[in-house]
């Protein structure tokens with residue numbers, strides 16, 4: 058079977074790995090327009106649920122991801138004019154470039170051909186394949202070529218955001234809010250490597266216009282943000298890697314397959330960064346697609362059935378997360394309405410921005426702000442992290458981590 062993945066992001070590379078693991082005789086090619094090691098964005102966050110899945114599907118790459126991941130152990134909320142508060146929880150983060158390096162290396166080890174600097178410009182020029190996976194991201198050219206068939210739609214978020222990196226290492230996942238003369242502006246930041254943190258800045262369009270951020274070039278814009286967030290960055294610089302300010306684009310598609318072409322990851326659906334799950338969902342798409350075509354397909358009807366099964370399984374799984382992402386991004390669009398709440402109530406509102414928490418979460422939040430209960434909560438959650446890690450297939454852990 059010949060499979061071509063257009064796009065060497067997390068979805069494309071991970072699907073290539075899984076499809077090759079299922080059947081090593083498959084000829085699998087990944088086309089990626091960027092050079093190896095070059096990518097947009099900074100670190101991404103994820104949680105135990107993704108790690109559990111990764112260890113189940115390919116313990117070798119999972120162990121490398123686990124070993125490389127930065128482990129943080131609570132959320133910190135720093136809002137101007139309020140004392141610092143904390144939210145219970147732990148998670149992981151990893152540089153996007155590191156994740157792609159691990160997946161690219163694993164794919165090549167298994168015999169996948171990864172062709173970097175190979176941009177698909179004319180989809181009709183693709184070499185023949187039994188399955189073409191369109192995993193070319195939110196702006197998918199393959200999807201847009203048949204936009205009507207796929208029923209693709211793009212909804213643009215109201216707030217402005219910019220995805221920055223900084224050498225300042227935040228202690229843990231941090232939300233920071235500053236009040237300016239033009240309104241509130243905030244960031245979502247987390248360390249993802251020694252010497253590097255992701256720093257996503259967001260504000261309403263009114264604040265963005267009022268601060269003149271649209272009129273500033275990259276260097277002046279970064280300098281302006283550094284000044285606004287000087288109390289948070291310890292004097293360290295910000296880098297926008299040339300991407301500039303954006304509005305989040307929520308992509309949906311009514312159908313995910315067209316003949317032997319199937320959408321996967323951001324090409325099929327995007328999920329607002331406020332719940333930090335787009336990479337997870339893209340990789341879980343790859344797992345579901347690999348399962349759906351595991352036994353191969355005798356003809357086009359069998360392929361259509363397999364792709365239908367994949368799409369259905371993923372749409373069912375995505376629905377609650379899409380709702381959560383929508384509620385979460387809407388909270389940030391209304392953020393100024395919450396700004397006058399006292400510190401603990403403000404951070405609780407931030408944590409329950411999906412509006413789903415039972416009452417005991419409020420009581421737990423209020424009672425764990427002091428040093429002793431907070432430390433106990435962190436220890437308890439940390440024990441849970443390591444307990445869960447120990448249940449995963451540990452025999453692969455040391456063997457799989459490349460040395461040097």
Ligand SMILES: Cc1cc2nc3c(=O)[nH]c(=O)nc-3n(C[C@H](O)[C@H](O)[C@H](O)COP(=O)(O)OP(=O)(O)OC[C@H]3O[C@@H](n4cnc5c(N)ncnc54)[C@H](O)[C@@H]3O)c2cc1C
Pocket residue numbers: 063064065066067068069088089090091098100101102103175176177178192193194195197198219220257321322323324327328330333334335336337338339
């Ligand atoms: C600000 C921000 C923060 C985020 N933070 C998180 C987070 O913390 N956690 C998380 O899980 N997710 C996060 N995400 C979402 C995550 O980045 C995406 O959901 C994820 O990268 C989707 O993976 P993908 O493989 O589907 O697409 P992509 O990662 O976009 O990969 C697509 C690949 O296709 C290539 N490509 C495109 N067109 C062509 C072409 N014509 N020919 C060849 N190659 C092509 C691109 O170069 C790219 O490498 C965030 C997103 C944003 C915007």
